[in-house]
Amino acid sequence: MAFDRYAAICHPLEYTLIMRKDVCIGIxxxxxxxxxxxxxxHAGLMLQLSFHNSNIINHFFCDIPPLLKLASSDTSINESMTFVSDVIFGICSCGLTLTSYLFIMRTILKIRSTEGKKKAFSTCSSHLIVVSFYFSSVIYTYIRPSSVYSLDKDKLVSLLYSVVTPVLNPIIYSLRNKEVKKALKTLTGKSRLLPGPQA
Known part of the structure; x- marks a missing residue:
């Protein structure tokens, strides 16, 4: 999505050449x-662990950190590999996304007309909001020392990237639709006209 927004805003005349079908399939x-x-x-490393104690995971879904808490054997290799992959995938993908948005912002600031700036910014702002929710919760959950790891806090934070972000995604994108905006205005206007409960 970030690359698509970058190509659409920074190279609008070359968009169809950049975002060819084979490029999209390759990505x-x-x-x-x-x-x-x-x-x-991760699955291969997890198969080498022993689990003799409890088989109840203190989480909403089967994730690596809560599963490692249940292991009775040494999990240092698993923790190291988890940290390395989290840094590579979390930081690199977040970094690439933010880099594309820096180029996008630079291009938007060069646009002379206010209407053009508004249109270009509205094209990518919804994606940036969703990405910000997602990356902030994922980086908090996975990229930190295991000594400060708390299952209870992580259960709540995991709701942000596993439930809240997917729910917000269609809402944020649909708010750009003129018909949805009009329906919301009509709905909020009617709710103001309705009388409140009598005391």
Missing amino acids: AAGVWVTGMVNSAV
Whole structure:
């Protein structure tokens, strides 16, 4: 999405050349393959652990950190690999996204008309809001020392990237739609006209 926004705003005349079908398929395939390799490495390392104590995970879903808390064998390799992959995927993907938005902001500031700036900014602002929610919660959850790890706090934070972000995504993107804006204005206007409960 960040690369698509970058191409659309920074190189609008070359957009169809940059975002060809084979480029889109290549980006999607690269992300899928990288994710599968990462998951396979973690799954392989997890299979080498022993679990003799409890089999109840103190989390909403089966995630690596709460699973490592249940292991009765040495988890130092798992923790190291988890930290390395989290730094690589979290920081690099966040860094690439923010870099693309720096180029986008630089291009937007060069636009002379106020209407053009507004249109360009509205194109990418919704994506930036969703990305900010996602990356802030993911980086907080995964990229920090295990000594300050708290399962209870992480359960709440995990709701941000696993529930809140996917729910906000269609809402934020639909707010750019003129019909949705009009319906919201009509709805809020009617709710103001309705009488409140009598005391």
